[in-house]
Amino acid sequence: DSGVTQTPKHLITATGQRVTLRCSPRSGDLSVYWYQQSLDQGLQFLIQYYNGEERAKGNILERFSAQQFPDLHSELNLSSLELGDSALYFCASSIRGGQNTGELFFGEGSRLTVL
Amino acid sequence: AQKVTQAQTEISVVEKEDVTLDCVYETRDTTYYLFWYKQPPSGELVFLIRRNSFDEQNEISGRYSWNFQKSTSSFNFTITASQVVDSAVYFCALKGTYKYIFGTGTRLKVLA
Numbered sequence: 050d051s052g053v054t055q056t057p058k059h060l061i062t063a064t065g066q067r068v069t070l071r072c073s074p075r076s077g078d079l080s081v082y083w084y085q086q087s088l089d090q091g092l093q094f095l096i097q098y099y100n101g102e103e104r105a106k107g108n109i110l111e112r113f114s115a116q117q118f119p120d121l122h123s124e125l126n127l128s129s130l131e132l133g134d135s136a137l138y139f140c141a142s143s144i145r146g147g148q149n150t151g152e153l154f155f156g157e158g159s160r161l162t163v164l
Numbered sequence: 165a166q167k168v169t170q171a172q173t174e175i176s177v178v179e180k181e182d183v184t185l186d187c188v189y190e191t192r193d194t195t196y197y198l199f200w201y202k203q204p205p206s207g208e209l210v211f212l213i214r215r216n217s218f219d220e221q222n223e224i225s226g227r228y229s230w231n232f233q234k235s236t237s238s239f240n241f242t243i244t245a246s247q248v249v250d251s252a253v254y255f256c257a258l259k260g261t262y263k264y265i266f267g268t269g270t271r272l273k274v275l276a
Binding site for chain 1: 197199201207208209210211214216255257259263264265266267268269
């Protein structure tokens with residue numbers, strides 16, 4: 050158990066809809082990362098937050114947005130969903146207590162299926 | 165620019181064989197971290213090892229060993245006496261200043 054919690058674990062929705070994925074980082078971790086993994090694909094970095102502020106941005110579509118709240122949990126919002134958005138979305142956290150030991154701790158992922 | 169290359173898309177071995185997964189990286193950062201993660205069929209990503217750019221010591225943990233060579237920008241992972249439970253996708257990753265860059269992964273199939 051990595052200590053990172055993601056909900057929901059599975060989500061099935063239709064094209065054009067909007068969903069929100071939630072992530073609770075490990076206790077004390079200040080940084081949250083979001084990754085997308087499409088079928089048999091690698092991990093595509095979407096966005097990183099550190100202590101509530103956006104720190105780095107990757108290949109995140111304009112239809113997607115994210116935020117990190119004061120309690121450090123994060124949400125990834127996906128709107129106007131398309132079939133190609135079907136993927137496993139991972140949240141990861143790091144930087145516990147200000148000491149960056151480097152490794153990411155991943156949640157179990159949220160599997161999104163768009164029909 | 166940073167880049168991680170895992171040229172081996174898929175490897176199949178028979179149980180008890182040794183197998184090496186290759187990872188080559190590119191970075192201009194002088195301080196960086198390298199990682200290996202395992203993604204078993206259940207889907208979660210499991211951290212295996214971290215190595216920083218100033219530590220070129222090889223590491224052994226049970227049947228796992230890692231060979232970090234800055235001269236060739238490689239961070240290879242060897243599993244000795246592979247087991248069926250080692251079947252998974254293995255990702256190599258690089259962290260520079262902020263971003264983590266993952267390779268495309270190597271799918272390892274260990275056959276009984």
